[in-house]
Amino acid sequence: MNVNVEKNDLARQARLVNALCAGGCYPHPAATVRLFETHISWVLLAGRFAYKIKKALDLGFLDFSTLARRKFFCEEEIRLNSRLAPQIYLDAVPIGGSIDAPVIGAEPAIEYAVRMRRFSVEAEMDRLLRRGRVQPGHIDSLAQVLAQFHGGLPSASPASGYGLPAIVRELAWQNFTQLPGEADEWFGREALQALRAATEAEFAGCESLIEARRQHGFVRECHGDLHLGNILIRGGKAVPFDGIEFEPTLRWCDIVSDLAFPFMDLQHFGQPDFAWRLINGWLEATGDFDGLALLRFYASYRAAVRGKVGAIRASQPSMGASQREAALAVARRYFRLAARLLEKPKPALIITHGLPGCGKTTFAQAALEKLGAIRIRSDVERKRLFGLSPLARSESAIGSDMYSQEATRRTYGRLLELARGLMANGFSVIVDAAFLRHDERAQFRQLADELRVPFVIASIEASDRVLRARIKQRQREGRDASEADVTVLDALRASQQPLREDERDAAVVFANDGGTDAFGPAHPGWQRLRP
Template identity: 50%
Template sequence: MANAYPPLIAALCDPACFPHPVKRVTVLETHISWVLLAGRYAYKIKKPVDLGFLDFSQLSQRHFYCQEEIRLNRRLAPGIYLQVTAIGGSPTQPIINAEPAFEYAVKMRRFAAGKLLDTLLTRGELTPAHIDSLAETIARFHTYLPENPGADCGSPDAIEAPTRQNFQQLLELMKPEDAVSIKHLQDNCRQAFLAAENLFKQRQQAGFIRECHGDLHLGNIVLLRGRPVAFDGIEFSPELRWIDTISDVAFLIMDLLHRGRTDLAYRFLNAYLQISGDYAGLGVLRFYLSYRAAVRAKIAGYRFAQTGAESTRQECLSYLNLAGSSLSPRKPALILTHGLPGCGKSTVSQIALEKHQLIRLRSDVERKRLFGLNALQKSGSAIDSGIYDPQASQKTYQYLLEKTQALLEYGFPVIVDAAFLKHAQRRPFQVLAQNLGIPFVILSIQVKDDVLRQRIRRRQEQGRDASEADLVVLDKTKTGAEALQAEELPYNVILTNNTDGMDGNDQQAAWRKLERTLE
């Protein structure tokens, strides 16, 4: 097998070449690199190729991009990316860590392929906790990235160019009978681009074009010590990594959607938005979901052109179908949670957003964001004072209303996770839904008093929730709560939540009623 490789790669198949214990060398090959698995380490050597979108043809270029690969990927995976390794000697007798170098490699610490997230998902081992951890990692990563350095990055022209190229290449790769649907999708994508052009400019001006990962899908994320770690970010093209942060996460969301896991896709999206606060990014998310699906379609198209296998053609078409459906807005709807502290509003809204692909706004989180605090930060406010005084509460509900309207206009159904114990708080949201002509639900969550008190005490002890409500707040809100008025009752769905599980028979009727309302 080694004879099929160039002299350097064939020579490196000898375990004796490496300065550490190696029993056997395994070679993995892509169209742009060789990866040699040798003992505890992997060595990635870039092929001397010029493919237009990347140029590794000169040694100086390969050295530079090895350095870039280390720099960029250490941001998220410092434990994997170790160093740039010089290879001296000669192609037939290479010496690792020797100068002068005739070639360079990226030295990485190996990990078990079975820990890749795409594999974990296939085995049913990818958990909600993994998704939450990944969302937090990527949201914080994006938050602290530097903003775009030049006017071209993230401009409408820079966004449209690769989109246009995708379709041109797809038309060349696929069968003639596929051309009509590809051109139809291209036209729809062009219309979506024009509709969002001003939003792209606003995103660029607001500083959301940053040096991102660029290739964030399940196959490029591995579980290490129980936490998802993203690796193999794009080093060869600044244009493909200096992108909108929402484009970066769109790749992962699209990947989950294509694999049929809408629940995990919307769990990730909502967790990311809650931490980043970038709800305005939803205005361009649909375009980027479509773009990412078209990219994967093109990759499948390349394989189809090489092999002629019908299975790869069908894979390409499945991505194209997702690219098309991603451009279509969902039927908007507005759901309000309604209940006392400790009733389980956030638990119920989490289940609802995963079942029905909703965007959630949490009042406990957004109130703190509005006043410059992070979600778990204590405000130090006494009851009815500080960020919880009547003026602050009114400001918070107005803020939620404005955010809700924007999200509905972007074409997303919304659930607002707040107490909504006053008619004056609920009424503007009901009017908004009526003005937009969309379904409206008040999801009342009823719980026994002793259960409420037990949950609040447990929540305070754990200290892992944005809510600061204690038993004093519970008693105060109970006395001030206003019952639903006659005009609100037709929109009311009542869910009893006296247990930690949410799938009991007594609750299924409520979930079915909610589902019918949203249809």
């Protein structure tokens, strides 16, 4: 676009925005109007609503240079964001009248705006984290929202070109090629070169899987920019907003790439426990364990994106010295995190052991957060094998249908298969199952020996009174994947095979009779559980 034309259009828009700061332009009460400006838009807060006007810019990666394009991208912003935040994104509205006397909603349009319901920026997840206000339930909500969102999206046609390995590589490369000239001085040339080399090596190992998942429909029209500043907590629920509308290539991505952004950002904000809680909640809902092989690459890529954004912000001439140093400090942390996320730690294999109601799943939840591990849950994977969702009821009796010996054999076989794949990709695994038979435990110990990883049995004990009380409460609440009742408890107790002497050597015992935090950090067993 001609630079002079762009400047003239921006000047006209600035006059328009100035006029819109008067409350009489709106079809609703707006006693005061507040204006916020970003590098690509103006946002006017008027009464109960916010109006976002896109600047007449052509920056290469986005083009809002004409009125027709701004109208199109306002409509795209509504279409895309109303998928996740329909309570916020309302419509694209014309602005009529004249530059100096505009009227919201009038025709013919001289400009367009995205109309939204206002919300408090203090409800954004990054701000809540800084104040210690994010709760485990908020993370669970985000996991479920994203799992449902990703699962309901149509897949990109392989012929579309979206998600091609060459495009993925180029986007990762731009995190280095688009850095300001001062980047070597700011971040260290050797550190950037090492990160670039590690990124290239990780991509090379992932390239065939990236293409295979593209062919199998895992590239979808995602959010595209799921850092924690783009996630609200409203009414205790997670509400992602401000997805990317201006460049399809950035939002048509593998669903694991979309998930990797909040996984990464939770670690940036010092909450690795929440990061692993998010991943496990999403996996339990989607079953997309194969995609985890791409998590390191995509999480590192997302961290480098944030590092690049901070570096570009720091390079702006208008940036004051203190603001520049603050932006650089954040960027440095993101680049260090990008490097750390590419490290492949030594995995470990932990299996649970115990009767229904003893607290195996509670232990596994605590362990996955403390250790940074992936949980595979027999109750969930058994149902998945039979086409059921985690909370669906099978109505199968013990010993028949879904709980027959053959079904149990298939379930443990699936758990073994998943554990093998995850550990091969460097993830520690917690297998949440009863493991009441010697042969079931022996299969997993053999796998650990084969892969030369530490093996631990987390044996969880509780009194009969406590077991029965928990099972009955669980049945009343109906919020757990387990279908075991007290009849199942009695049958399993009668048929269980206690740990042998060699198994007891690998076991860490947790007494979970209630009253104290059986899985708290003071328990000496946690040292045994760390790889």
